[in-house]
Each structure stands twice: as C-alpha cells, then as structure tokens.
Amino acid sequence: MKEFKDKVLCVTGAASGIGRAVALEGALRGMKVVINDIDAEGLTETEAMCKEYGVPVVSLAADISSAENVEALLNVCLDNFGKVNIMVANAGVTAPGPVWELPIQDINWISKCNFVSHTYAMHYFLKQMIKQGDECCYMNTASGAGLGISFSSCMYHATKTADVVQTECTYLALKSRGITNISMHVLCPAYIKTTIHLSDNHRPDWAAINDDPYYQSEEFIAGKIRAARGVSTGIPIDSVGLTVFTAFEEDQFYILTHPEALVVQQQRMKNVFELSHPGT
Numbered sequence: 001m002k003e004f005k006d007k008v009l010c011v012t013g014a015a016s017g018i019g020r021a022v023a024l025e026g027a028l029r030g031m032k033v034v035i036n037d038i039d040a041e042g043l044t045e046t047e048a049m050c051k052e053y054g055v056p057v058v059s060l061a062a063d064i065s066s067a068e069n070v071e072a073l074l075n076v077c078l079d080n081f082g083k084v085n086i087m088v089a090n091a092g093v094t095a096p097g098p099v100w101e102l103p104i105q106d107i108n109w110i111s112k113c114n115f116v117s118h119t120y121a122m123h124y125f126l127k128q129m130i131k132q133g134d135e136c137c138y139m140n141t142a143s144g145a146g147l148g149i150s151f152s153s154c155m156y157h158a159t160k161t162a163d164v165v166q167t168e169c170t171y172l173a174l175k176s177r178g179i180t181n182i183s184m185h186v187l188c189p190a191y192i193k194t195t196i197h198l199s200d201n202h203r204p205d206w207a208a209i210n211d212d213p214y215y216q217s218e219e220f221i222a223g224k225i226r227a228a229r230g231v232s233t234g235i236p237i238d239s240v241g242l243t244v245f246t247a248f249e250e251d252q253f254y255i256l257t258h259p260e261a262l263v264v265q266q267q268r269m270k271n272v273f274e275l276s277h278p279g280t
C-alpha cells in the first residue's frame with residue numbers, strides 16, 4: 001500500500017506504546033482512525049493526539065479478548081467509515097513464570113490477549129477485507145519472543161510464537177486461494193520503551209489479581225523486575241510507527257526492530273536440525 005490518505009485504520013491496544021504510535025502514524029498520513037483499548041483513559045488521550053492531525057477518530061474502550069468485542073470493533077469501523085483498510089491487532093500482555101506456577105486465570109489471560117483475540121480479529125476483519133476486495137494491510141503485533149525461546153515468561157513466548165505462525169499460515173491460505181488484495185505482516189519487536197511490563201494495571205475483571213500465592217511469590221516479583229529492566233534497555237518508541245508503515249509500503253511480511261536478535265532463532269533451528277536439546 002502506497003497511499004494512505006482517507007483510508008481506514010483500526011488498531012487494538014492503542015492507549016499507549018506501539019498501538020498509539022501506529023495510530024498516530026496513520027493519522028499523520030491522513031487516515032481515518034478507529035482505536036481500541038481496555039484502558040479508557042489512555043485511549044481518550046490517543047484519540048485527542050490523533051485528532052490534532054485533523055482526521056476523524058472513533059474509539060471503542062473494551063476488553064478485546066472476547067469475540068463479541070472484536071466483532072463490535074469491526075462494526076465501529078463499518079458504521080462510521082463503511083470499510084476498513086488496515087487492521088493492526090496489537091493488544092498484548094505479559095506475566096512471568098513457568099506454566100506450573102502461573103495461575104490458570106493467567107494462562108487464559110495471556111492466551112486470550114496475545115493470541116486468541118488476534119485470531120478472532122483475523123476471522124472478522126479478513127472476512128470483511130476479502131469482501132471489500134480493495135487494497136488492505138493486516139498486521140499482528142507478535143514479538144521477537146515469537147521467534148526465539150527462553151526460560152522466562154513461557155506463556156509469552158508460546159502465545160507470540162502462535163501469533164507468528166497464525167500470520168504465516170494465513171498468508172499462505174490467502175495466497176493459495178488467489179486472494180491478492182490483502183498484504184499480511186507480523187511485527188516482531190525486541191525491547192521498545194513502552195509500558196508492557198505494567199500489564200497488570202489493565203487486567204480485565206475476570207483476570208484480576210487475587211489471593212493466589214503466585215502474586216506474592218519470588219517468581220512473580222523477580223519476573224516483574226526483570227521485565228521492567230528489559231524494557232528500560234529498549235529503543236525509544238519514536239521510530240516504530242514509521243517502521244510499520246514503511247513495511248506496509250514495501251509489502252514486507254516480517255517486521256523487525258532488532259534484526260540482530262535473530263541469532264536466537266538460528267540457535268533454535270540448529271537444535272531442531274541437530275536433534276539436540278533447546279538452548280544447547
């Protein structure tokens with residue numbers, strides 16, 4: 001896609017960080033913008049920032065992990081602007097720890113926010129884009145964690161890997177059916193200075209922190225500190241909107257912010273080829 005003006009952009013997880021940066025880049029380019037987040041206050045701020053570019057902006061404050069809310073978001077696009085040209089499924093969360101220590105509610109929370117909601121969005125939005133038949137872009141925000149493995153935040157790695165694979169397979173499914181109006185993209189960033197380490201601030205009620213001992217555990221507290229330290233080493237958010245839109249312009253499928261981090265993927269594939277253990 002080379003021309004963006006007056007086309008319709010939809011972004012989830014747009015109250016801060018990468019989602020906000022992508023929404024602002026679209027507004028800068030004259031797009032009509034539809035934004036979603038569970039954080040209503042942050043979403044209002046993003047709406048005001050986008051409006052400074054003189055474009056129409058509509059927001060839906062909702063938990064995007066439910067299929068009903070994803071469908072409602074598509075309807076917001078259609079009711080206000082009659083179509084959608086770029087969809088960015090970006091909302092995501094993280095919590096530390098191995099799966100035997102994570103409470104079941106956190107397994108569900110991370111799965112639904114990072115992967116299932118993105119798949120719901122592909123279901124509804126791709127169907128609409130195929131129906132429209134005009135030029136569209138679709139991007140899932142996965143992570144560099146979706147290309148490599150580590151001992152920490154196993155659910156984060158697993159859901160991000162699933163998000164990458166879902167995007168890859170869907171690209172092939174579109175191609176196999178001769179559907180050429182939609183370019184597919186997957187964003188796999190390494191650390192960017194955002195508030196991703198503060199995911200707990202925007203948990204839906206059904207995943208609220210409770211009296212489960214996990215939330216007082218060494219694993220949980222140390223993991224939070226590790227995540228905050230990691231994010232603090234990240235690149236500034238400033239370049240990310242441009243990186244994403246350049247990839248749309250150039251029809252680049254994999255979008256990386258730190259190509260040097262691919263070494264972990266090479267290591268993983270080496271283990272597979274050599275039938276050795278992970279990380280050896």
Ligand SMILES: NC(=O)c1ccc[n+]([C@@H]2O[C@H](COP(=O)([O-])OP(=O)(O)OC[C@H]3O[C@@H](n4cnc5c(N)ncnc54)[C@H](O)[C@@H]3O)[C@@H](O)[C@H]2O)c1
Pocket residue numbers: 012013014015016017018019036037038039042062063064065090091092093113141142143144145188189190191192193194195196197198199202204231234
């Ligand atoms: N920042 C990084 O270093 C980094 C690296 C790799 C991948 N990512 C991914 O980038 C995406 C954006 O994260 P970010 O770094 O901008 O962090 P962020 O915390 O600033 O943004 C994530 C947004 O998602 C929203 N969100 C969470 N749960 C939601 C729900 N159920 N419904 C609707 N919105 C919800 C949050 O309120 C928040 O505004 C995430 O998918 C994250 O996993 C971030």
